[in-house]
Amino acid sequence: xxxxxxxxxxxxxxxxxxxxxxxxxxxxxxxxxxxxxxxxxxxxxxxxxxxxxxxxxxxxxxxxxxxxxxxxxxxxxxxxxxxxxxxxxxxxxxxxxxxxxxxxxxxxxxxxxxxxxxxxxxxxxxxxxxxxxxxxxxxxxxxxxxxxxxxxxxxxxxxxxxxxxxxxxxxxxxxxxxxxxxxxxxxxxxxxxxxxxxxxxxxxxxxxxxxxxxxxxxxxxxxxxxxxxxxxxxxxxxxxxxxxxxxxxxxxxxxxxxxxxxxxxx
Amino acid sequence: xxxxxxxxxxxxxxxxxxxxxxxxxxxxxxxxxxxxxxxxxxxxxxxxxxxxxxxxx
Numbered sequence: 534x535x536x537x538x539x540x541x542x543x544x545x546x547x548x549x550x551x552x553x554x555x556x557x558x559x560x561x562x563x564x565x566x567x568x569x570x571x572x573x574x575x576x577x578x579x580x581x582x583x584x585x586x587x588x589x590x591x592x593x594x595x596x597x598x599x600x601x602x603x604x605x606x607x608x609x610x611x612x613x614x615x616x617x618x619x620x621x622x623x624x625x626x627x628x629x630x631x632x633x634x635x636x637x638x639x640x641x642x643x644x645x646x647x648x649x650x651x652x653x654x655x656x657x658x659x660x661x662x663x664x665x666x667x668x669x670x671x672x673x674x675x676x677x678x679x680x681x682x683x684x685x686x687x688x689x690x691x692x693x694x695x696x697x698x699x700x701x702x703x704x705x706x707x708x709x710x711x712x713x714x715x716x717x718x719x720x721x722x723x724x725x726x727x728x729x730x731x732x733x734x735x736x737x738x739x740x741x742x743x744x745x746x747x748x749x750x751x752x753x754x755x756x757x758x759x760x761x762x763x764x765x766x767x768x769x770x771x772x773x774x775x776x777x778x779x780x781x782x783x784x785x786x787x788x789x790x791x792x793x794x795x796x797x798x799x
Numbered sequence: 800x801x802x803x804x805x806x807x808x809x810x811x812x813x814x815x816x817x818x819x820x821x822x823x824x825x826x827x828x829x830x831x832x833x834x835x836x837x838x839x840x841x842x843x844x845x846x847x848x849x850x851x852x853x854x855x856x
Contacts, residue, residue, distance in 0.1 A: 651822050658821065
């Protein structure tokens with residue numbers, strides 16, 4: 534099977550070894566691409582460099598990072614330079630030949646730079662310029678497919694190229710969804726620090742996309758984004774999305790068999 | 800109350816205490832407009848073009 538695994542940034546420090554061991558075990562017999570996040574690592578590096586991370590709220594209520602040019606540079610350092618190489622070195626240590634790239638390498642991820650955001654401040658909306666985040670327009674899977682054909686596991690940091698040749702920060706969940714679509718993956722596995730979508734204290738095991746859409750208003754925080762990303766992935770043609778914990782033993786293998794986590798299908 | 804016209808459909812728009820970069824919606828054509836200039840009670844707007852709503856970074 535062709536599988537795209539997204540490793541959330543919340544797992545990229547403590548627990549990363551366990552997560553990568555789980556992902557490594559699931560690599561055997563499958564063609565795998567790993568996409569990772571790095572939000573918390575950007576914040577830590579940013580603070581260390583004396584730059585306070587800035588978050589803004591869109592009129593729709595979604596909170597997102599304001600990525601000015603300095604923050605974009607910090608994001609490249611934290612995700613391409615640090616998180617990506619940590620994952621690659623752990624995979625290699627577990628006997629999996631991995632190659633770390635960013636979305637800019639081989640023009641793998643092409644994004645439209647957003648430049649300006651509309652943010653909600655009290656009862657007024659305001660334009661905020663100078664943003665270096667982007668929305669993925671195109672995936673060129675040549676480099677990823679070449680690496681897979683040579684037996685490597687590509688590990689992709691969510692930094693894309695804009696049409697003007699600028700580096701832009703893109704959402705990791707969305708990057709994983711678009712890569713999954715581009716390589717005709719059988720499934721997208723979103724590995725996080727919780728066992729799936731939890732409602733009324735229990736993990737929701739299976740959902741149709743239409744049910745997931747109805748549940749969105751009842752879900753909060755990071756999981757809301759994961760559900761949105763899953764819906765978007767399904768809408769663009771990915772057959773199945775599984776949200777699972779990367780911390781439990783054999784979590785990823787069991788998720789691929791659809792025996793754990795929250796499985797969302799069309 | 801300051802006043803201006805929508806650059807898309809010329810509708811009259813009034814805003815209380817407008818500030819530069821404030822965004823409002825034209826009540827006639829629905830265009831999203833940015834306040835780019837405020838002189839006395841006159842406002843100049845420009846249309847805001849975005850690559851779409853987003854929910855991530």
